[in-house]
Amino acid sequence: MSISFPDLLFAIINFLVLLVILKKFLYKPLLTMMDEREKMVKSDLENAENAKNEAQEIKEQYTKQMEQAKKEAQQIIEKATRIGEESRETLLNQAREESARMTEKAQEIIRLEKEEALSQLRNEVASLVVLAAGKVIDKTIDQESHEKLIRDFIAEVGDAS
Amino acid sequence: MFATPVYAATAENGAEHAGALFQIFGLEVTSVITTMWGVMLLLAVVSYFATRNMKLVPTSRLQTFMEMVLEMIIGFLTQVMGDRAKAKRYLPLLGTFFLLILLSNYSGILPGALHGTKSHINGLQAPTSALSVTAGFAIIVFFATHIYGIKAKGLGYFKHFIQPIPILLPLNILEEFTKPLSLSLRLYGNIYGEEMVVVGLFGLVPLLLPLPIQFLGLLFGFIQAFVFTLLAAVYINTATAGH
Numbered sequence: 001m002s003i004s005f006p007d008l009l010f011a012i013i014n015f016l017v018l019l020v021i022l023k024k025f026l027y028k029p030l031l032t033m034m035d036e037r038e039k040m041v042k043s044d045l046e047n048a049e050n051a052k053n054e055a056q057e058i059k060e061q062y063t064k065q066m067e068q069a070k071k072e073a074q075q076i077i078e079k080a081t082r083i084g085e086e087s088r089e090t091l092l093n094q095a096r097e098e099s100a101r102m103t104e105k106a107q108e109i110i111r112l113e114k115e116e117a118l119s120q121l122r123n124e125v126a127s128l129v130v131l132a133a134g135k136v137i138d139k140t141i142d143q144e145s146h147e148k149l150i151r152d153f154i155a156e157v158g159d160a161s
Numbered sequence: 162m163f164a165t166p167v168y169a170a171t172a173e174n175g176a177e178h179a180g181a182l183f184q185i186f187g188l189e190v191t192s193v194i195t196t197m198w199g200v201m202l203l204l205a206v207v208s209y210f211a212t213r214n215m216k217l218v219p220t221s222r223l224q225t226f227m228e229m230v231l232e233m234i235i236g237f238l239t240q241v242m243g244d245r246a247k248a249k250r251y252l253p254l255l256g257t258f259f260l261l262i263l264l265s266n267y268s269g270i271l272p273g274a275l276h277g278t279k280s281h282i283n284g285l286q287a288p289t290s291a292l293s294v295t296a297g298f299a300i301i302v303f304f305a306t307h308i309y310g311i312k313a314k315g316l317g318y319f320k321h322f323i324q325p326i327p328i329l330l331p332l333n334i335l336e337e338f339t340k341p342l343s344l345s346l347r348l349y350g351n352i353y354g355e356e357m358v359v360v361g362l363f364g365l366v367p368l369l370l371p372l373p374i375q376f377l378g379l380l381f382g383f384i385q386a387f388v389f390t391l392l393a394a395v396y397i398n399t400a401t402a403g404h
Contacts, residue, residue: 004293006188011197011288011297018201019257026208027253030224030231033215040217 122157126150182284192286193294200264200288234259234390241394251397254305258298259390265289266352266382270375289385290356295349299341302393306340310400318400344392351385 130149182190211227219225234256238248269287288294310318322333355378362371 002292003296004189004191004291007191007193007291007293008297008300009188010190010194011294012301014194014197014201015257015261015298015301018204018261019253021201021205022208022257022260023253025205025212026227027231027256029212029215030228031249031252033212033217034228034232037217 122154123150125157126153129153191291192284193288193291195284196268196286197261197265197288197294199285200261200268203264204260230260231256237387237391238394241391242398247398247401251309251394255390255394255397258302258393259386262289262298262348262389263383263386265294266386267379269352269356270378270382287352287356289348290353292345292349292353295345296341298348298389299345302344302396303337303341305393306396306400307337309397313401340392340396344389348385348389351381355381 127150130146130153133149182192182195184190207223208227211221211223214221215224219228231252235245235248235252238252238255239245242248242251265288267287268285269290271285307318323330324333355374358374359371359378362374
């Protein structure tokens with residue numbers, strides 16, 4: 001068990017040389033790489049977190065929009081239904097009015113026609129009667145008495161009709 | 162024992178050396194140093210290939226593996242120092258200690274590795290089985306601790322030598338020197354001891370008998386690397402922590 005000075009000196013020099021070599025080829029590059037990786041992983045995680053938050057925000061926004069759209073759609077449907085109902089009512093009323101009016105008009109026309117027909121018939125019948133009576137009594141009556149006769153007759157018949 | 166440089170004596174009476182293989186600038190290069198170079202080369206090559214083509218999402222298993230190793234060391238240092246940023250700051254020094262000591266310990270388990278003076282392959286011997294090497298490591302820890310302490314707290318760092326009362330100054334100074342001593346002796350003793358047991362058992366029955374101890378050696382190798390790093394981390398943490 002003795003110390004050899006050359007061995008000791010060489011051991012120290014060897015160690016220092018190895019220290020320099022490993023520093024250059026092992027510690028520095030590897031530590032730099034590991035730090036870089038750590039930084040990258042950290043930033044990646046942060047990015048992922050940000051992206052997640054963003055996605056969450058977008059999702060919330062989307063949901064809100066969806067809800068609003070649904071509400072709007074509901075409103076539109078309601079409005080459309082109301083309008084439809086209203087217009088149906090209006091149309092129905094119009095149709096009813098129209099039909100009522102038409103019925104009235106038709107009745108009016110019928111009444112007028114009937115009246116006209118009746119008056120025509122009356123005139124016709126009176127003329128015939130006067131003509132027949134003239135034939136029967138064989139005497140012509142002048143125009144004036146003729147008309148008087150017809151009027152009297154109509155008055156009589158009119159009361160009967 | 163601790164401070165006497167033994168130059169030529171290692172070849173003759175060193176229990177932990179098989180002698181010099183060759184010389185650089187007149188300094189003997191022994192098996193522990195060549196093995197250490199091998200470990201360093203392995204670490205450097207693995208590191209180079211692990212970080213050569215790095216990706217944020219790793220596709221290479223080597224990158225994933227080295228990241229796992231570093232993450233483990235950082236996690237352990239964070240537990241000791243109580244602060245991940247601090248653990249990362251001292252990772253280069255402490256992580257290098259851990260990796261170098263762990264692989265150095267394991268290099269002794271390789272077949273043909275030198276155990277004590279019984280060599281099978283010249284140039285292969287667990288570096289941490291030599292006190293000189295572990296002492297070198299401990300000296301680095303010693304200086305690193307005080308340099309980091311002064312860096313962190315300025316001259317106020319020296320205040321802790323006279324705390325809680327000034328009369329403890331000699332004791333506090335002594336403590337600072339026992340720290341590297343215990344660090345180096347613990348690591349050396351464990352690895353060297355384990356190897357000696359293996360050598361002894363190998364001498365008795367080469368087949369199977371040393372296996373349990375070698376298996377324990379795997380465990381000790383890890384534990385000792387762990388303990389050395391842990392203590393170094395604790396020393397640095399106390400030196401740099403504010404009171």
